[in-house]
Amino acid sequence: xxxxxxxxxxxxxxxxxxxGDSLCIxxxxxxxxLLYTGRDRVHAVGGGDITINHSDLPYAGIPGDEDHFHFxxxxxxxxxxxxxxxxxxxxxxxxxxxNAAFSAPFRALFNALNADHGRLIDPARDVTHIxxxxxxxxxxxxxxxxxxxxxxxxGLCYAAQDIMxxxxxxxxxxxxxxxxxxxxxLRQLHVVFEGAELSFSRTLxxxxxxxAKRLLLEVPVLPITQIAYGCGFDSLATFYRVxxxxxxxxxxxxxxxxxxxx
Numbered sequence: 527x528x529x530x531x532x533x534x535x536x537x538x539x540x541x542x543x544x545x546g547d548s549l550c551i552x553x554x555x556x557x558x559x560l561l562y563t564g565r566d567r568v569h570a571v572g573g574g575d576i577t578i579n580h581s582d583l584p585y586a587g588i589p590g591d592e593d594h595f596h597f598x599x600x601x602x603x604x605x606x607x608x609x610x611x612x613x614x615x616x617x618x619x620x621x622x623x624x625n626a627a628f629s630a631p632f633r634a635l636f637n638a639l640n641a642d643h644g645r646l647i648d649p650a651r652d653v654t655h656i657x658x659x660x661x662x663x664x665x666x667x668x669x670x671x672x673x674x675x676x677x678x679x680x681g682l683c684y685a686a687q688d689i690m691x692x693x694x695x696x697x698x699x700x701x702x703x704x705x706x707x708x709x710x711x712l713r714q715l716h717v718v719f720e721g722a723e724l725s726f727s728r729t730l731x732x733x734x735x736x737x738a739k740r741l742l743l744e745v746p747v748l749p750i751t752q753i754a755y756g757c758g759f760d761s762l763a764t765f766y767r768v769x770x771x772x773x774x775x776x777x778x779x780x781x782x783x784x785x786x787x788x
Contacts, residue, residue, distance in 0.1 A: 533588050535585060536585055537584055541582045547581065548580070549603075549617075550600070551636060552598065553640075554576075555573065556573050556594045557594055557596060558572040559571055559595075560587070560590075561585060561619055562586040562588070563579075563585045564585075567620075569620060570621075577621055578619075578660050579617050580615050580618075581601060583615075598640055605657065608653075609666070609667075617664055617666075628663065630709075632681055635652060636656060637684070639652060639656060658673055685708055686715065686718060690704065699730065699758065730758075731768050734759060734768075738765065739772075742777055743780075
């Protein structure tokens with residue numbers, strides 16, 4: 527669900543007419559506003575803020591004066607198994623207060639679920655995990671629970687992939703550097719990737735070779751050597767080997783013959 531800059535509310539009459547029984551996780555991408563949830567509860571919401579609530583509680587959202595307003599929401603049907611038996615029906619809309627160790631994986635998983643679903647490792651599991659992280663953020667689940675720790679690892683995996691996407695052109699992008707940026711140990715980073723389809727190094731190679739393929743096809747004037755080094759490969763030999771393993775042909779042949787873009 528997306529919302530543009532206009533007042534939006536959900537009254538008790540609206541809820542009685544169409545119940546949603548969903549957990550709502552919202553992200554204010556740009557712009558700001560005020561969120562009224564009754565009983566003198568008012569939250570100022572700005573760019574980057576996350577809100578969490580149950581769909582069947584009244585609220586009113588009033589946007590600020592900015593020209594650009596972008597709000598995105600995930601609505602997840604209530605599933606008490608995913609919520610580990612905890613309830614969400616009384617969760618009035620509230621802004622999530624950032625916790626440094628929790629925020630990065632939570633946001634990364636939220637963004638992954640809102641992005642290209644081809645990137646998801648396990649869609650059903652990922653929905654369960656974002657549900658548990660949201661319930662933890664609202665104090666309904668303990669961060670020490672094994673199920674919540676597993677959800678955090680999933681979020682950290684996506685957070686690591688975000689770093690790798692941003693910095694794929696750096697030849698010195700090592701697991702140690704990514705772990706440091708995430709604020710975890712190298713051992714923890716490798717544990718995070720145990721739940722993914724590929725190891726850290728294979729994930730990074732996959733990201734780099736996919737970008738190389740895109741450049742080969744979309745920017746034909748770029749020399750292959752420039753593409754290889756620009757995508758972070760440390761040598762032409764490594765690039766040719768990884769490309770052939772991924773696509774079954776040499777980069778030059780791929781450029782001549784063309785490859786599907788997806």
